[in-house]
Amino acid sequence: MDFAFDARTEELRAKLLAFMDEYVYPAEAVAEEQRAELASPWDTPAVVEELKAEARRQGLWNLFLPDSEYGAGLTNLQYAPLAEITGRSPQLAPTALNCAAPDTGNMEVLTQFGDDAQKKQWLEPLLAGEIRSAFAMTEPEVASSDATNITTLIERAPEGTDEYVITGRKWYISGAMNPDCQIFIVMGKTDPGGSDIRRQQSMVLVPRDTPGVTVKRAMRVFGYEDHYHGGHAEVIFDHARVPVSNLIGEEGGGFAIAQARLGPGRIHHCMRLIGMAERAIELMCRRAVAREAFGKALAQQGVVHNWIADARVTVEQLRLLVLKTAWLMDTVGNRGAHTEIQAIKIATPRAVVDIIDRAIQLHGAGGVSQDFPLAELYAGARTLMIADGPDEVHQRSLARRELKRYV
Template identity: 55%
Template sequence: MNFDHSPKTKGYIERLNAFMAEHVLPAEPVYAAQLKAASDPWTQPPVMEELKARAKAAGLWNLFLPEEEYGAGLANVEYAPLAEIMGRSFIAPEVFNCNAPDTGNMEVLVKYGSNEQKERWLRPLLDGTIRSAFCMTEPEVASSDATNMRATAIVEGDTVVLNGRKWWSTGIGHPNCRFVIFMGLTDAEAPKHQRHSMVIVPIDAPGLKIERMLPVFGALHEPHGHGEVTFTDVRLPVSNIIAGPGRGFEIAQGRLGPGRIHHCMRVIGVAERAFELMCRRALTRTAFGRPLAHLGGNGDIIANARMAIDQARLLTLKAAWMMDTVGVKGAMSEISQIKVVAPSMAQQVVDQAIQMHGGAGVCDDTPLTELFAAARVLRLADGPDEVHRALIAKLALKPHAVELGLVPSRK
């Protein structure tokens, strides 16, 4: 593995860092003030549209898509450091049209969408004029095992009928959200991973109802939010099924691989910002006549945080490189490893930064509480740590089980 960034990536890193410093980071308090001043918090702060226009004009747009027809043409390992830079700010991913869940939905439509679906839904997403959501997780069942899914997408002639309840549908509160991708059971008798379908559902489809917006540690994360949504006899043309009935799990795996790289690199950006705040606090805050950096074990805390962040980054870049060279299947263990390592590392680093800030760390004077929530939530999003550990162990044990003759060899 070559640890040096490609010339193309280096150029993007330089431009992205400059844009972040000049436009995005100074706009964070403006964004927050506009959101707070709005009579309806579920509205887009005007500064966001200004930033998006600037980013598009600067050519810093749709950087995550490897297909040059739609995006920047960057491989996973090339895009990864850019995702880390964006992860330093909660508003940055949307500024560059690289925000989840739209990124995953765009990847799905690029790879699996029909020409009609691409024209109607992908193009506006690529332009940043609409937003979208993804409806997969369900409140009634353990969604860490997606085969538990109860929601249905039943084909009746030229119509598909949707029923079920979903939650944690991120982005559905956004005023520009125009559709969701719904995953449901189509054929209970089919092989386990060919039973489900993914369907494009316009947000105004009869029978779709946003029941409530779900708070995370007390915050609703306006104007995006996370919704609990019911689907009651939602009838749509069968042409709204992505790639055809029964291909939901196939699509999900194709969607989650790159998305996990993006999530992990962004959360490394979260950790880097917390680390920077911690270091500055440690050097400028004095207690008992000495800077915090020289009190107790704070030096060790800072050193360990530095090492942990760098280790997580290297592992994530390795996973991205493997995805580019051997594909998602060949990188399954590494993808699961980063999904456990990166959010846990970030959660610990942010917690240490909060501790270093004392009372200031748990109020809104710093972004640390929001950074902590982001890291903690990611330990559940895209599969909980326990599911990923189970897969890592299974893949680690397999060659030894074959060698011992405990399972048959499959070539």
């Protein structure tokens, strides 16, 4: 593995770093001011649309998609340092570049598994940043970390029409509160009694305005409603009907599609988490040199030295593991990189949570306030110990793979 970034990555890094300094960081305070004036808290501040227009003008658009027909055509290894940079402002930067979850995963699904009509109707406006989307898998009544548990039904209409009838309750459906969210990718069971529990599920496209679809309420995350990502909603599907042509792929293919979707999503989250850690370290250092306690600067306190040094060592270790994982995904595929994908999913959120926690501690009351981004960074990082499969599920799978070599 070559540790040097190639010429294209270096060029995009330079452009993106300048874009962050000139546009994104100044827009953070502006977005908060504009949000206070919006008719609905779920509407998008005008400055976000301005950021999107500027990013597109500069060619910083759809960087996450390796398929050059639809995106920038970057490898995972090329995209990794760019995603890290966007993680320094996770509320604004990924959206500005049209690289925000859950749209990224949904676009990947449509790129890989959608038919021509589905791509025309839904993928093209998503690629253009004209609409948003949501991925509806998690359910409140079952342990959704085991995707075979889901209970939402996708049944053929009983009267023989060429339709599916969808019935179920989902929650923490990211992006669903955003008024621009026009399409759900819904995972449910088309064959609940099937002998193969991994062939019972399918995925269908369900437009938001479909009768029987109700976005019931916004779910909070540590008290945050996560407005910039469109919130996390509870959604009810009460005999919602869609054409059979809205099926993605084949009946029984939902579990496999979900696994294909979550692999890149996990590494994207870890890339951005490293950027979040870097922002926390920067804030920690600035605070340490600017504040005094007990007669000397915080930067002269031994415990602060330990926090900063440990944070730097941890970030460098994590970055190398994430880059190795990206390189393996590019060279041997997601399946060949399975161990490393699980390793970064376990290691990165918990380490970044600890770094942000130290930064909060150093800021005192300011650290938990709205005047610094640290509390919101903490909430986002801590959530990623659950999202895309809780740590314990990945630990179980990884341990079983290790033990298999000795049995």
